[in-house]
Amino acid sequence: MVIHKAVIPAAGLGTRFLPATKSTPKEMLPIVDKPAIQYVVEEAVAAGLNDVLMITGRSKRTLADHFDAAPELEATLEAKGDLARLELVRASTDLADVHYVRQGQPKGLGHAVLCAKHHIGNEAFAVLLGDDLIDARDPLLPDMLKLQERTGGSVIALLEVEPDQINPYGCAAAVPLEGGGLDEVRITGLVEKPDAADAPSNLAIIGRYVLNPAVFGVLETTGPGRGGEIQLTDALATLAGMPAEQGGGVYGVVFRGRRYDTGDRLDYLKAVVRIAADRPDLGPDFRNWLAEFVPSLHT
Numbered sequence: 001m002v003i004h005k006a007v008i009p010a011a012g013l014g015t016r017f018l019p020a021t022k023s024t025p026k027e028m029l030p031i032v033d034k035p036a037i038q039y040v041v042e043e044a045v046a047a048g049l050n051d052v053l054m055i056t057g058r059s060k061r062t063l064a065d066h067f068d069a070a071p072e073l074e075a076t077l078e079a080k081g082d083l084a085r086l087e088l089v090r091a092s093t094d095l096a097d098v099h100y101v102r103q104g105q106p107k108g109l110g111h112a113v114l115c116a117k118h119h120i121g122n123e124a125f126a127v128l129l130g131d132d133l134i135d136a137r138d139p140l141l142p143d144m145l146k147l148q149e150r151t152g153g154s155v156i157a158l159l160e161v162e163p164d165q166i167n168p169y170g171c172a173a174a175v176p177l178e179g180g181g182l183d184e185v186r187i188t189g190l191v192e193k194p195d196a197a198d199a200p201s202n203l204a205i206i207g208r209y210v211l212n213p214a215v216f217g218v219l220e221t222t223g224p225g226r227g228g229e230i231q232l233t234d235a236l237a238t239l240a241g242m243p244a245e246q247g248g249g250v251y252g253v254v255f256r257g258r259r260y261d262t263g264d265r266l267d268y269l270k271a272v273v274r275i276a277a278d279r280p281d282l283g284p285d286f287r288n289w290l291a292e293f294v295p296s297l298h299t
């Protein structure tokens with residue numbers, strides 16, 4: 001069965017980005033002139049996932065409004081004949097079939113994914129974290145979808161980090177996948193945010209998953225883990241040890257492209273600078289300015 005549903009958890013508190021995220025979800029922060037979440041929905045649609053379920057919490061309105069029609073704004077732009085901006089406004093409305101469910105309390109990423117159970121039913125689906133931005137020029141999801149189709153299990157995305165940088169991430173113990181490609185692995189164990197000394201590898205879990213629906217049954221019996229939150233990583237560790245007939249087996253794709261954690265202030269700034277510098281409209285002027293500004297930092 002072809003996977004066509006994506007879940008985007010966007011109900012976290014975003015405490016690393018306060019006070020900006022006091023009343024605005026971090027997923028709505030602009031990367032140049034487009035909210036981070038729109039890049040994520042565009043990535044899902046580009047991979048054939050047109051049915052998008054957003055897990056929202058407080059301040060759901062701004063997220064839902066962004067993917068809804070804006071009749072007054074559209075009428076004003078139309079009256080002015082500003083067709084280019086009208087097209088930009090309508091692009092997010094027409095992008096995908098977007099649904100919403102509220103998480104109630106932010107009890108963790110695993111709990112957020114469990115909120116999607118009724119919408120997803122008994123089919124495999126993708127999860128894209130709303131604050132994790134994969135550069136559109138380095139597509140990752142298509143490889144993950146293919147690996148899920150081949151194995152029938154669940155697939156996670158992995159990034160090689162410096163060993164002392166593993167602590168903010170979930171970490172995977174992995175072996176090469178028999179008969180698999182160079183960047184494909186089989187997961188033998190997972191641990192959430194380990195200290196560098198206890199980490200089983202330097203493979204960090206990043207915010208893209210393609211999951212077998214067996215994950216819901218596992219999440220229902222997964223208690224609070226690290227930080228008192230229901231962790232998706234803990235449920236995946238259980239799935240990795242389950243037989244294939246029960247929907248078990250977890251695999252990984254090692255990602256080597258450009259990726260930004262837009263919920264982290266420094267990574268957010270890097271994303272804005274890189275994407276602005278590459279934009280055909282703003283890039284030339286911005287790069288000229290950067291070329292003057294950067295040397296002045298060293299004087």
Ligand code: UTP
Pocket residue numbers: 009010011012013014015016017055103105106107108109111112129130131263
């Ligand atoms: P993070 O741990 O990065 O999100 O969760 P956070 O808690 O919002 O961030 P900080 O650390 O306080 O700044 C990863 C993803 O999971 C979602 C977040 O919205 C983010 O996309 N999430 C997390 C939920 O949807 N619900 C939760 O209960 C927790």
